[in-house]
Amino acid sequence: MWRSLLCPAMKKRRSSLEREVAELRQRFFHSISPGGLAGDRRGVVPASGFSFSAQQIWKIIKENKDLDLPAHKVMVATVRCEEIANEKLSLLSSDQGWLALEEAVQAGPVSGFGKKLSSILEFYLSEYENEAIYFDEGVRNAKQKQLxxxxxxxxxxxxxxxxxxxxxxxxESFKTRLEQSIQKGEGFAYSVRACAQSCLAEFDKGCEDASIRQANWDASKVREKLSRDIETHAASVRSTKLTEMIAKYEKQIADALSGPVEALFEAGELDAWASIRKLLKQGD
Structure with missing residues (x-):
């Protein structure tokens, strides 16, 4: 009988004990989180900045000044975040992937340029975030933007x-396509318009491939330069084709008239000039 009365109470206490043990376990697991055994440590100086922090505290004590802990925390964060940022920038400049990409683009266009460069930048920016995460948020974010x-x-x-x-x-693609289109007998104006649209579309696609996630760089000025170059080349080709056409027809007229004119001079007729004028009118 007594056992039957005690069992519910014991079960209740056991359940409560298990719940408290579970809560304590979570406090161990998340010891640096708010409510953890060590409390929220994000407001204090991280271990990587302790040496500098201690030196500055001792300096203030020796100078017999009041220690302003919030200002001290910002000062330490400024120094350490700057050091971390400089380190990541230095590592980026010597990164083998970046150096290979930089060398490759000097020789010619690189497929997937934007994706490759974005990945390299993302790695070092993430490294900074991981190392600076426990320093003052305002300082950390400002230094991240600078980095x-x-x-x-x-x-x-x-x-x-x-x-x-x-x-x-x-x-170069425009020049080749325009010449091929003209040789096929396509109209000049149509050829220029169609080839220009096609080449500009290819340029836009290449710019999209070259863009990176971390920046919104504008390629419009380069595109405008390309459009002007296309127009200049089209005008040059038009001028050349017109010159060639004029020379061709002048030669045809000269060839058509040279024989009859020579015959008139050889005949020595009195009305030779009148006959020549007649031939010229027929040629026109």
Missing amino acids: ESRALDAVHQAYVTMLGHLRSKAL
């Missing part, structure tokens, strides 16, 4: 070079 800006500056010239290759490739 991203400096990293983009470091790789921007390679992007410009890539666009230059795309422009040159599109222009």
Whole structure:
């Protein structure tokens, strides 16, 4: 009887004990989270900045100044985040993948350029985030933006070079296609318009492939330069074709008239000039 009365109470206490043990286990697992055994440690100086932090605290003590802990935390975060950012930028500049990509784009257009460069940048920006995560948020974010800006500056010239290759490739393609279209007997104006549209579309596709996730770089000026180059070449071809056409017809007229005119001079007729004028009118 007593056992039957005690069992529910014991079961209730056992259930409560198990719940408390589970909560304690979670506090161990998440010890640095809010409510964890160690509390929320994001507001304190991380271990990587402790040495510098201790030196600055001792300096303030020796100078007999009041220690402003929030300001001290910001100062430590500024120094350490700057150091981390500089380290990541240095590693980026010597990264073998980046160096290979930079060398390749000097020689010509690189397929998948934007994707490859985005991946390299993302790696070092993520590395910064992981190492600076426990420092002051405002300082950390500001230094991250500076790092991203400096990293983009470091790789921007390679992007410009890539666009230059795309422009040159599109222009050469236009020249080839225009000549082929004219040789097929297509109208000149139609050929220029169709070839220009096709080559500009290819250029746009190449620019999309070269774009990176971390920046919204504008390729419009390079595209405008390509359009002007296309127009200049089309005008040059038009002028050349017109000159060739005029020369061709002048030769045909000369060939058609040279024989009869020579015959009139050899005949020595008195009305030779009148006959020549008549031939010229017939040629017209």
